[in-house]
Amino acid sequence: MSWSRVLVALTLPAALALWACSQTPYFVAKEEPWRADEERWCLAAGLVRESPFVEARASLGGPSPCGAIRPFSVAAAAHGSVQLRPAALLRCPMVPAVERWVEGVVKPAARRYLRTDVVELKVAASYSCRPMNNTHGASLSEHGHANAVDISAFVLANGSRVDVKSGWWGALAERTFLRAVHGGACDIFTTVLGPGYDANHRDHFHLDLARHGRDGEGRICK
Numbered sequence: 001m002s003w004s005r006v007l008v009a010l011t012l013p014a015a016l017a018l019w020a021c022s023q024t025p026y027f028v029a030k031e032e033p034w035r036a037d038e039e040r041w042c043l044a045a046g047l048v049r050e051s052p053f054v055e056a057r058a059s060l061g062g063p064s065p066c067g068a069i070r071p072f073s074v075a076a077a078a079h080g081s082v083q084l085r086p087a088a089l090l091r092c093p094m095v096p097a098v099e100r101w102v103e104g105v106v107k108p109a110a111r112r113y114l115r116t117d118v119v120e121l122k123v124a125a126s127y128s129c130r131p132m133n134n135t136h137g138a139s140l141s142e143h144g145h146a147n148a149v150d151i152s153a154f155v156l157a158n159g160s161r162v163d164v165k166s167g168w169w170g171a172l173a174e175r176t177f178l179r180a181v182h183g184g185a186c187d188i189f190t191t192v193l194g195p196g197y198d199a200n201h202r203d204h205f206h207l208d209l210a211r212h213g214r215d216g217e218g219r220i221c222k
Contacts, residue, residue, distance in 0.1 A: 027131035066129035105184030120155035148208035165203035
């Protein structure tokens with residue numbers, strides 16, 4: 001091996017480390033092999049299929065722990081009847097989870113408590129290579145793995161909308177609806193955070209599929 005190749009081999013890891021540390025705000029990340037294993041299984045099982053509303057995208061990998069092997073851009077759920085705007089960029093396991101939540105929880109709750117259909121979800125965030133709560137030095141957010149989505153509002157068929165921020169303590173029908181979709185999410189996602197958790201989540205629901213606890217089977221619903 002030439003000296004030039006040796007030099008590259010020795011300096012590349014250091015360069016990548018400096019790249020990660022140079023980001024503002026920077027984050028702390030750890031090696032988690034389960035993420036790639038879980039995503040590969042999902043892709044191999046064909047749990048997500050492309051459609052007019054779901055499009056496979058290029059890998060989000062790079063010289064950092066952020067990214068996904070084969071993410072999907074999800075523009076709608078429930079067979080296209082509920083738009084996601086802007087489209088959410090998510091890893092494979094998150095796509096069927098969002099579909100189950102919208103089809104099995106959000107739509108029935110809207111009909112029951114609001115007497116109309118939900119036609120759109122306002123996506124406040126999906127993939128983003130950043131620390132939790134954008135706090136300098138915090139752990140890498142699930143958003144950095146395309147393993148999370150934030151929903152800030154629900155648009156209804158009658159043209160009105162229910163905002164998480166104002167509706168959580170708003171009219172009775174809105175409060176009941178939002179608590180129903182929040183509680184129902186806890187049966188599908190492993191992390192569900194809303195206005196009752198802290199000020200950072202006062203205006204949206206955070207949903208992700210992180211692993212919690214020693215066995216990875218824990219759940220957080222707040």
